[in-house]
Amino acid sequence: MKRFATIVALVVAVAAQGASAQTLKAVKDRGMLNCGANGTLAGFGLPDAQGKWTGLDVDFCRAIAAAVLNDPDKVKFVPLSAKDRFTALQSGEVDVLARNTTWTSSRDTSLGLNFTGVNYYDGQGFMVRTALKVNSALELNGAAICVQQGTTTELNLADYFAASKMQLKTVTFATANEAVKAYDAGRCDAYTTDASALYAERLRVANPGDHIILPEIISKEPLGPAVRHGDDQWFDVVKWTLFAMIDAEELNISSKTLDEAMKSANPEIKRFVGTEGNFGEQLGLTKDWAARIIKLVGNYGESFERNVGQSSPLKIERGLNKLWNKGGIQYAPPIR
């Protein structure tokens, strides 16, 4: 019913509302950032028992709030299912969508969205029961596969099986929760989604030890935050928040070393923390916008480690998400 309400909200919004391009001003006036998040995916967006949200995407929204409002807790997280997320962003229910969303051309163009970068390079994989004795996704001919609706996963799955000339039986569910539950109940042989999420979902099935994740990665899933099309100023703020987190890791500025960085003589670091130049003001923020992000949330590497990396229950290798100079492909334009 929530979904229907969102759709009605969209229809009403597009029918009645004028254009509202000033998201940055709206967020500052409101004193609160509305962030569309996952809500059920450990490592990316999940509230804990006390209602405190954690995750890579959650940290990203906190970073925006730190840069704009100087308080990482001034974020209202709106949990969204895969199929409602774009409608919620289009209708203005959220200011930014940080919900492990794959960047594709059609989403960037016809949905009226702008993706601001990639905060996690992912790919689609499969989880199966160990008892099936399957070692490769190519052995899944004829298998029933549970999948979440409204995802690129749903499309890649059909592509992959068609390309490999295999039969498949898709069972589609509205939310990841329902899909995993049905898989766990034996309705499907395999569950498919982005590999990062497979590690998270495996922790939720009855006996995690009875399930393995197959080695094949069948697609490119660049996950990134998105904003509404047509508000370039807000687009810049969100985009550069992500770049600042990545640049900070490259410059070795972390929440622990920020105090030293503030006194640094290195011109690159001075520009970053705002002791030189006025790059923050060009964005419509304050000079120390990037320093606030690092002080209040941390750099990209810190966020990765605590949410999905070795210091989290997921223990995902950084792989492609290492910095470009460490063997990965995370790369951000310089602040100057």
Next chain:
Amino acid sequence: MSSEISALSRPAQVVFYNDPKFRSIAYQFVLCAVVGFLVYGATRNAIDNLARAQIASGFGFWNTTAGFDISQTLIEYSARGSTYGRAFWVGLLNTLLVAGLGIIFATILGFIVGISRLSSNWLLSKVAGGYVETIRNLPLLLQLLFWYNAVLKALPDIRESIVVGGAFLNNRGLFLPEPIFKSGFGAVAITALVGIAGSIAFFLWARKRQERTGQQAPVFWVTLALVLGLPLAVFALAGFPLGFDFPKAGRFNIAGGVEVLPEFAALLFGLSVYTAAFIAEVVRAGILAVSRGQSEAAYSLGLRPGPTLRLIVVPQAMRVIIPPLTSQYLNLTKNSSLAVAIGYPDLVQVFTGTVLNQTGQAVEVVAITMLVYLVISLTTSLLMNIYNSRMALSER
């Protein structure tokens, strides 16, 4: 003085805007204009805002390749070769299938429960009462989730399927042998149709004769012979021209045969059971609305309880039953959209779910879906109204 009298005798001279006739037309005109302007303004605004936000609009997506799979397709459909338009039809047919079967099962079950509740058998009426009160007072969504999980949890894994006469039952569904018609089966089908037509003719003849003479004919046995006996005889004569494609257990799934998905079974069962509870109450109300004197008169004429119910009470009760029954049919059809919660690919799940998400065209997709439900509901109402006018008391 005389002029005053003539003024009174002339028709009243009122200013035109005080004329009630003019006023009522003017009010209606203004109302129409306001509503028309609001609709126009909202549409115009929506189009402008969609264009400004660069959200695609229009119905061009209809012929675009869908690219996703659907678990139950009554018509040919493939992810790579079919369009969003095709996906729409697949979803619509799935909705119609579950709603159509649901209406049939709910009606049968509802009538049985409704009549049982009025039975003089204490146990029977209390069981029926308990059923109605329990089912009617629990939310349908909860019941569907319960049935779905009950179905899945109760059934064995695919490798430990229950096999009965070539049919497999497991947590992937029910796999039945698919009949394959060989040459000569056409004759059997034709005989069956002839048998059905013959039994209807016999039934009408028997009813006429009973109305005229009071004599009863063995309708049941003649119908049985015509509908079942005749085709079976031809079937045997033609040398049993029917084969079966038995499902075979593969590595993961069961191939071949006809497949009934657990999602479909749970939804159909849940909807039928839920709506039947309401229909039972409608039926009970209808029967109670027929005055007690009617059945007493029938008994005093020597009719047994069965014929009394069939010939006297139910025809009169139907007049009370049909209008609320129509609403229950409409409710069942609309409630079938709860399929989305248990993964059954109905219209809402496929079209306002995946298609809406992939295309992002909420306005168009939701408008089409609402139009479809409106058409289904209005058609159901129309058919039931025709039936109602046939059943209504013909006043003399």
